[in-house]
Amino acid sequence: MSKELIRLQDLCMAYDDEQVLDHLNLYINDQEFLTLLGPSGCGKTTTLRIIGGFVTPTSGDVFFDGVRINDVPPYQRKINTVFQKYALFPHLNVFENVAFGLRLKKVPEKELRQRVMEMLEVVSLKGFENRKPDALSGGQQQRVAIARALVNRPKVLLLDEPLGALDLKLRKDMQIELKKIQQQVGITFIYVTHDQEEALTMSDTIVVMDGGHIQQIGTPEDIYNEPKNAFVADFIGESNIIDGVMPRDKVVKMYGREFACLDGGFAENEPVDVVIRPEDIDIVPVEQGQLVGTVTSVTFKGMQYDIIVDFRGFKWLIQTTDHSPVGARIGVKIDPDGFHIMKKSQYSGMFGDYSSYSEEYDELSDAEALDAEEDTDAQRREDGYAE
Amino acid sequence: MRNKYVAFPYVGWMALFVVAPLIVVVVYALTTRDGSLTLDNFSSMLQYAPVFGRSFFLALLATAICILLGYPMAYYLSRERGWLRRMATMLIMLPMWMNFLLRTYSWVFLLERNGLFNSLLESFGLPKVNIIDTSGAVVLGMVYNFLPFMVLPIYSVIEKIDYRVIEAAQDLGANSAQVFRRVIFPLSLPGVLSGITMVFIPSVSTFVISRLLGGGKELLLGDLIEMQFLGSAYNPHLGSAISLVMMVIVLVCMGIMNRFGEGEEEAMLL
CATH class of the missing domain: 3.40.50.300 (P-loop containing nucleotide triphosphate hydrolases)
Incomplete structure (x- = not known):
């Protein structure tokens, strides 16, 4: 063989x-x-x-x-x-x-x-x-x-x-x-x-x-499961790719707070790309959430809802079977195995944000939806953190 | 405006200048001078069998030569890119922009007893040759005048062959000769068929070429028909009958040929 x-x-x-x-x-x-x-x-x-x-x-x-x-x-x-x-x-x-x-x-x-x-x-x-x-x-x-x-x-x-x-x-x-x-x-x-x-x-x-x-x-x-860089992560399936740092093994820091993960072997405080697959994100009540964001768009896809959630101006795609209405504030929880940490590459920053790469998402290519989003964007920019 | 009305002027034109004359020809062919029905026009045609034979033979010969000269040319053209191809295409088209009579007259000038060709031979101390007023000169005239009609349809068909089909043949183990024989040639046949149609029909009915280059010695069908209408042997009834028979023979030939070439219509549109 x-x-x-x-x-x-x-x-x-x-x-x-x-x-x-x-x-x-x-x-x-x-x-x-x-x-x-x-x-x-x-x-x-x-x-x-x-x-x-x-x-x-x-x-x-x-x-x-x-x-x-x-x-x-x-x-x-x-x-x-x-x-x-x-x-x-x-x-x-x-x-x-x-x-x-x-x-x-x-x-x-x-x-x-x-x-x-x-x-x-x-x-x-x-x-x-x-x-x-x-x-x-x-x-x-x-x-x-x-x-x-x-x-x-x-x-x-x-x-x-x-x-x-x-x-x-x-x-x-x-x-x-x-x-x-x-x-x-x-x-x-x-x-x-x-x-x-x-x-x-x-x-x-x-x-x-x-x-x-x-x-x-x-x-x-x-x-x-283990994409090597932002290009692969983005090209295969859907990925939220977020800037982060690795303060130490098995801990990744983004949005100013630390999350438990399974990856290691990076230098101390090395900047990394953090990949989170849309299906690995659980929606929880706001008070239980590791992060809190605002739903900006919901699309019914048959098997699941694709929802776009704004975390401090950075939009994530979450795939879930539970419906959350547009404008709702939701908390999210990610298990340690839901994080995948990649070294920075030439592709860093090019993929994985669902507001700047909206053409991937047909529901956002609708000009009206885009306009509506821009209007509300500024005020929601403040909403990223869970206090 | 509904689409079909757009075609009316043309339909009217066709009715007036194609269908009506055709009916007149049929009527003439089936009647005598005093207007009674007869088939004599057809039976008296037998004496002209040699003319039919000669016409078809020379036209076939010209067509065959056109294929032999035109196919390699068309093949080469379709393979070539850029300025060379544009140049060659233009050279092929160029004579067609000149008047048909003029082109044929210039061959008379080249080939006659004391023409350019023989003067050249003479200046080299070679004996003169008799070309003008032979069947050879007639065939030459046909090939010269109608060759572009062979090259262009073949060229356009070969050019449209998907290069992936050729790659597929190579992929399956065909070398260049096999690719040509098993793929390119069969796929180019519709072009060849429409080339044959476009060369054979004008060749078999020409009278200008045979008159000018054949010296009128050896009658061709075109000459024969022309004689019945304008010439010494004035007999439009016989002329119509001959035209009709020729048309039927040509139609039958084309019908048989087209059965071998599907997709012919496309090539004919060129």
């Missing part, structure tokens, strides 16, 4: 004078489901295209099974790709699309037929052999693209945002199905997406990228 299959070593990629990848190092194990996750322009697709052989890195090496493959053209690599928007051959029917790779390898007709039909069964598309791609739905085209790649029995399957064009329901189904297929065929999947939920659902390992750098590598649990 944990045998190394692909190694990217000191990879740099520049288009004109734009640095897309900056000294990237990454190794990928056999049979693992690895996801490259990041916003658009972070270099994830470029990394995938380098592995696929469609672009040559400006510098650095790509090793496959210990062999340097920088100069091996795509058609000689034991790697197949599921392209964004599928890129099916419009002039061929489903059967011939899937058979394309096998025909090139001159696989005997009988074996070819058997392997194609087997693969169509895996992606549940039996009976669609004679359809042309444009007579298929998005989800079906997606499956053809997967079958077309997998039928060649590659050692690695690259997937470039393959679910991006599907609607939400189908996307969720396909996530589970993809994971199932990966376990069934037992090969390495390298998956590119900007959708953090997709990454968390399917991956064994997530590589979070931004600005051509790897920000963090880890299991979905690691990435979610």
